[in-house]
Amino acid sequence: MVKPDGVARGLVGEVVRRFERKGLKLVAAKLEKVPEKRVLEQYREHIGKPFFPSLCHFIESGPCFLMVWEGRDAVSVVRRMIGSTNPAEAAAGTLRGDLALDTGRNVVHASDSPASAAREISLHFSPEEIVAYKRVDEPSLYE
Ligand code: IDP
Numbered sequence: 585m586v587k588p589d590g591v592a593r594g595l596v597g598e599v600v601r602r603f604e605r606k607g608l609k610l611v612a613a614k615l616e617k618v619p620e621k622r623v624l625e626q627y628r629e630h631i632g633k634p635f636f637p638s639l640c641h642f643i644e645s646g647p648c649f650l651m652v653w654e655g656r657d658a659v660s661v662v663r664r665m666i667g668s669t670n671p672a673e674a675a676a677g678t679l680r681g682d683l684a685l686d687t688g689r690n691v692v693h694a695s696d697s698p699a700s701a702a703r704e705i706s707l708h709f710s711p712e713e714i715v716a717y718k719r720v721d722e723p724s725l726y727e
């Protein structure tokens with residue numbers, strides 16, 4: 585997900601470009617102001633933490649660009665490509681390392697395990713919104 589700061593800063597294309605070039609396949613996407621109920625559910629593991637209210641308020645404040653990416657080890661690959669939660673500590677070359685300065689404005693969200701990916705995909709997308717197709721470069725991407 586490109587968070588509201590990333591959408592407002594015009595970074596949707598940059599985020600999509602990086603994952604596309606890596607070889608991941610975009611199988612669903614939408615621009616949406618995510619309703620409170622789904623934001624609370626997405627971040628439920630953080631309920632009770634001091635940043636939880638401001639986090640949820642910010643995510644609800646403007647449109648997010650939600651995506652589903654497919655590919656070998658997609659969850660761990662994407663987590664490495666977005667970098668550490670705190671952009672000040674995120675490695676150069678990662679999205680957060682290159683594009684952000686503040687933990688509360690770190691541009692992107694990504695699921696942290698296959699289980700949370702399954703949960704978050706079904707939270708935000710209906711099965712009909714997920715599209716099966718082939719990338720023409722698949723034979724060159726995988727041995
Ligand atoms: P993640 O986005 O790298 O998975 P999480 O620990 O799951 O990081 O936290 C979710 C989001 O909550 C972060 O991306 C960040 O926007 C926000 N957040 C986490 N920790 C803090 C904090 O200490 N202060 C302010 N915001 C925080």
Ligand code: MG
Pocket residue numbers: 694696
């Ligand atoms: Mg997280």
